[in-house]
Amino acid sequence: MKINQDLGDLTLDLVNISSVSQDEKAIADLVQESLSNLNHLKVTRIANSVVAQTNFGNSKRVVIAGHLDTVPANNNFPGKKTDTEITGLGSVDMKSGIAVALKLAHELTKSNFDITYLFYESEEIETKFNGLELITKQNKDLLNCDFAILMEPTNGIIEVGCQGSLRFEVSAKGNRAHSARWWNGENAIHALSPILEVINSYESREPVIDGYKFREGLQAVKINGGVAGNVVPDLVTMTINHRFAPDTTAKVAEENMRKLFINFDFKLMDAASAAPTGLNNELIKNFVKVISTPIAPKFGWTDVARFAAAGIPAINFGPGDPNLAHHPSEAVKIKQIEDVYSSLKKWLSN
Numbered sequence: 001m002k003i004n005q006d007l008g009d010l011t012l013d014l015v016n017i018s019s020v021s022q023d024e025k026a027i028a029d030l031v032q033e034s035l036s037n038l039n040h041l042k043v044t045r046i047a048n049s050v051v052a053q054t055n056f057g058n059s060k061r062v063v064i065a066g067h068l069d070t071v072p073a074n075n076n077f078p079g080k081k082t083d084t085e086i087t088g089l090g091s092v093d094m095k096s097g098i099a100v101a102l103k104l105a106h107e108l109t110k111s112n113f114d115i116t117y118l119f120y121e122s123e124e125i126e127t128k129f130n131g132l133e134l135i136t137k138q139n140k141d142l143l144n145c146d147f148a149i150l151m152e153p154t155n156g157i158i159e160v161g162c163q164g165s166l167r168f169e170v171s172a173k174g175n176r177a178h179s180a181r182w183w184n185g186e187n188a189i190h191a192l193s194p195i196l197e198v199i200n201s202y203e204s205r206e207p208v209i210d211g212y213k214f215r216e217g218l219q220a221v222k223i224n225g226g227v228a229g230n231v232v233p234d235l236v237t238m239t240i241n242h243r244f245a246p247d248t249t250a251k252v253a254e255e256n257m258r259k260l261f262i263n264f265d266f267k268l269m270d271a272a273s274a275a276p277t278g279l280n281n282e283l284i285k286n287f288v289k290v291i292s293t294p295i296a297p298k299f300g301w302t303d304v305a306r307f308a309a310a311g312i313p314a315i316n317f318g319p320g321d322p323n324l325a326h327h328p329s330e331a332v333k334i335k336q337i338e339d340v341y342s343s344l345k346k347w348l349s350n
């Protein structure tokens, strides 16, 4: 993999190295190899994550992070290059961001900051597989920094904070019987309507935090139930996803949901905290001033929350339209990849 080609071609090369979650060895090998002979970087490998650190002796350290994995292909692998775009699996989420970080890692042999580049595995699947989790366990000092930039797709604007996410199951119970003699049973599927009523009558809160409007949500995402075509079912379970704004902790969000579904069996599956906007932090203020692009709230959960939980201000800033992430027609404008690169280079050199 040649790093000193233009950013479009580098993105295409990265897209064409298959790296579906838990299959990142090939891409991690190439990333490690491309960085390990550079004098200004100290490279550490942890499983299939690669950490490259400068040691310029500056007082502040910045993390620039991106995940190496993608969701599974959907007739969009390998990728293609047009005059203006790179298309294909992961072009948006987030091989174009990885291309920017790799190029910066190569070219910035000095900066006003010390920089830790993090290329990590398995962000797209359960938290327990996340490369940052493994790095935290094995050598958490590698994540030390004053400010973190997650290169998740933001369409080249700065997205601040992120909403938290709760996933839980709510069940309705009944009694099993033959459907021909239904009066001997109690249908659990029919008992779902009050659960659906709670969901349908939920009014989503839209708090304005540091001037930016977030938007909470409550969505049924999965349903499981039924025995056979002639049986009154005795159990149905609905999985529900609640997205909550950064002014709410995961604990309070859980309490709110337990209250809302107080009449039903409630089982928490997982909880991910939200992250504050960080806009009162000096480093973020300076970043916003130098980069000078629009700012928006981040609705989806990202690893900024992980840094925020450790007290480290973090923002999302990367090429690619987040609406196209995980979409079969992922495509990123080459010009946007170049713009994000130039902005970061300018800030890191200013």
Ligand SMILES: [Zn+2]
Pocket: 067, 093, 094, 123, 152, 153
């Ligand atoms: Zn992503």
